[in-house]
Amino acid sequence: MGDFQWIFFDCMETLVDLTQLPAQKDYALWAFQGSGREDFWEGFEEFFCHYQLVKKTMGEEFPQFQEHEISRGFERVIRLKAPDAPGARISAIRDGLCRNFWTNYVAKCYVQDEVKMVLRQLVQDYQLGVVSNFTVMNGIEELLKKNGIDQYFRFVITSVKEGWRKPHPRIYQAALERARVAPESVLFVGDDFECDYAGPGRLGFRTLLLDRSDRFLHVPARVRNFPELLALAKPGEKGRML
Known part of the structure; x- marks a missing residue:
């Protein structure tokens, strides 16, 4: 299928794992408790209850796959409770929720x-x-650095900075523009079937699904772990794994 020079990775559950795979209620609890x-x-x-309502209304209000910083949602949660609260108080509560969420989130991440x-x-x-969905500004960059792998990547593209999350075409296009390559020159690797396999595949990327739990046995281009990825990219077969 020709040569490729770049590998774009998803981040969460691909490069960086969580000790606890969170449900929506966990995300809210990590912000609230403490x-x-x-x-x-x-x-x-x-x-x-307010957190869920805000997620629902924002999902209905904005175009599909449009991304927003996490602080924007928390501010709406606060205004549901106290719409007439002074701006300074709302900002203080919002910032406290954001800091607490991030402290709890980072503590559960590892590589x-x-x-x-x-x-x-x-x-x-x-x-x-790295091309990743994320709602914390500069969060992916911090996680990569904290876990000692940031030096391997030429750039990091995140949905919170681009304004669109995978599988919207704009975030993939932003990565291609940054790398200055055509999609055929890139292998995209990640754990999410739609965001990291089907989505970039529709745009012409070579794609490889990281399927650690064997959930997608029907997918022809899949690996169960990173050593399998390395075996496919061993010297002498560079760029011809798929």
């Missing part, structure tokens, strides 16, 4: 040793980039 702002609501259940080993070898033959 924030020092709990007494603004009658309790977590009220906060979570497997096998991922680090494979990246060290891939970077010798390929240029690497």
Whole structure:
């Protein structure tokens, strides 16, 4: 299928894993519990009710796949409770929720040793980039650096900066423009079937699904772990794994 020079990686659950795979309620709890702002609501259940309502209304209000920074949602949650609260108070509560969420999120993130080993070898033959959905500004960059793998990537493209999340074509196009290559020159690797396999595949990328749990046995281009990816990209077969 021809040569490629770049590998674009998804980040979360591909490069960086979580000790606890969160549900929507967990995301809300990580922001609320320990924030020092709990007494603004009658309790977590009220906060979570408002949190769910904001997610629903924002999903209906904005175009599909449009991305927003997490602080924007938290501010709406606060205004549901107290629409006439002074702006300074709303900002203080919002910032407390954001800080608490991020502290809890970062504490649950880690990178497997096998991922680090494979990246060290891939970077010798390929240029690497990250294309990730995320709602915390500069969050992916911080996670990569904190876990000691940021040096392997030429750039990081995130939905919160681009304004569109995968599988919207604009975020993939932003990555191609940054790399200055055509999609045929890129292998896209990630764990999400639609965002990392089907979506970029429709735009002409070569795609490889990371399927650690064997959920997509019907997908022809899949690996179960990072060492399998390395085996496909071994010297002498560079750019011809698919």
